[in-house]
Amino acid sequence: MADLINARFILGISPGNEEISTALGLPVAKIDDPSLITADVVVVVASAKTGIDPNLVAQWNTFRELYVPTIVAIVDFEDGDVDFEDMSAIVGKMLEPVLTPYLVLHADDGEPTALINLEDxxxxxxxxxxSAKIPSDLEHRELILEFKEELHNALIEGGWDQFSAGLIIPAIPLILKNKLGVAEIKHFLNLIPTRS
Structure with a gap:
């Protein structure tokens, strides 16, 4: 019964769904699962290589009428032609616009190795x-300024309470091999109070 009361699911098809499920501690569900009616929050997997589950896209509007708080986890962007920002824009066209509270930073060899929080x-x-938290330097702050202002403007009305109400959707990059994005997704999951 507790699973139905505090229902949290991963939606979408990805070769890494089982690993994502384990890393986030959430079961996988399909978009037509009746349990979604009682869901507290869901994580939608969007792959930069394979896209978004077509069934999820087809039923998205019906699902969103439930106003379930939703996070989009963007995967498979590290060695493809589509990067995290590009995939966020694609999600915005296929489902609905998303907010990006973090941007991906790359090492000299191009490997995604860090996230910069646009708020702090x-x-x-x-x-x-x-993982280690370090302050950004002036160059980073100049590079993210436009994204930071865009996020700030989206949060003026009600902050992240809009996410908890199911009104806005954060997109978070996720790479399991170095755990990039796991703590960030869990942070958003923790914004949703559990019911008991």
Whole structure:
């Protein structure tokens, strides 16, 4: 019964769904699962390589009428032609516009190794076994200024309470091999109060 009361699911088809499910501690569901009616929050998987589950796209409008708080986890962007920002824009066209509270930072070899938080401009470095928070430098802050202002403007009305109400959707990059994005997705999951 507790699973129905505090229902949290992963939606979407990805080769890594089982690993994503384990990393986030959430079961996988299909868009037509009746349990979604009682869901507290869902994580939609969008792959930069394989796209978004066609069934999810077809039933998106009906699902969104439930105003279930939703997070989009963007995967498979690290070595493809489509990067995180491009995939966020694609999600915006296929489903609905999303907000990006973090941007991906790359090492010199092009490997995605860090996230910069657009609100506090802190960098979380995932290049070693344990992540580390470090302040951004002036160059980073100049590069993200436009994205930071866009996020700020979207949050003026009601902050992240709009997410909890199912009105806005954050898109978070996710790479399981270095855990980039796992803590960030869990942060948003924790914004939704559990019912008991």
């Amino acid at each position: 401009q802190m960098i979380t470095d995932y290049s070693s076994k344990s």
